[in-house]
Amino acid sequence: MLVLDTSDLPVGDRIGAFEAVAAGAGGVSSVEVEEPEGTVWQRLELWPLGPLTLFHTQGTGMRVSRSPRQARRDALDTVAINIHRQGSGGFSWTDHHQRIGPNSATLQHMPAGYEYWWSGLGSTLALMFDTERLGLPEEAIRAAIPTLEHSPVGQLLINHVHGLHGIADRVATGPEADALASATLELVRAWVVSVAGDDATRRAVATETLLTRVLAYARVHLREPDLTPQRIAWAHNTSVRTLYRLCADGGLSLEKWIVRRRLEGARSDLAAPSHAHRTIEAVARSWGFGNPAFFSRRFREAYGTTPGEWRRRSRRGEPSWRPPPSAHGG
Incomplete structure (x- = not known):
């Protein structure tokens, strides 16, 4: 504004x-x-x-x-x-x-x-x-x-704030604003405590903010095809088992969360005139989807249409539609 x-x-x-x-x-x-x-x-x-x-x-x-x-x-x-x-x-x-x-x-x-x-x-x-x-x-x-x-x-906080700015016009008045604010505050807390405070405070805040830091890390590396739970766990000095339990306690499936965010990115690129010269496979690959069939299947499940039809509708300026309710889970 x-x-x-x-x-x-x-x-x-x-x-x-x-x-x-x-x-x-x-x-x-x-x-x-x-x-x-x-x-x-x-x-x-x-x-x-x-x-x-x-x-x-x-x-x-x-x-x-x-x-x-x-x-x-x-x-x-x-x-x-x-x-x-x-x-x-x-x-x-x-x-x-x-x-x-x-x-x-x-x-x-x-x-x-x-x-x-x-x-x-x-x-x-x-x-x-x-x-x-x-x-x-x-x-x-x-x-x-x-x-x-x-x-x-x-650097994680810097990337996060840049991302907030990129979507600020869309989320400032939306229902997600409070959740985004909470995630941002947790990152700021982790930033401050990483260089100050006693060991007990550092450990407590590190535990409290781990899921926020994991998801922020995943957003930064979303386009990389080797973004696996193993890599994410290693980057945060924890085990894959602990990572899965952390995500489950937070009410999400890490793999589904990553796929959903990648689909959102690919969907946006397919509708953008600046990406009209790129093939659907190239767009999918740039968002970490190495298997075209897998990408097409998951895209249709999430948005009720194929990537090609979505691109054609966008070029014709037809109104978009909300994904089916099942696409929001996980």
């Missing part, structure tokens, strides 16, 4: 408008821009996802900060996760200073204040939510901030 695009505003109003939106939506107390008023550009979108808010900010160079004085003056006790996408800049918190570039992640705890900036054209994705949602001691959260860039969970 678009909140602000300064290119739509008169030149003299652009900086002030961005300062007002940044203060209201993100708790920022100061904004400095790199470009003169005539060439400054900032665009801000946001989507509510249950208890989370997802922001996408892009534009010319800027520095935003939340001063300790501002933090003491208001009662905003929130956490912000920033996934930097474009440009180079930096992040400062107390005596911690970190260079940031594409595909880096940082955490801000609002009661402590921070500075975040980039030079030239840049963009970032940010998640904001109440600190209490993490269910972690404040000391553990703050202790993690300087070392999170070294966490083995960081």
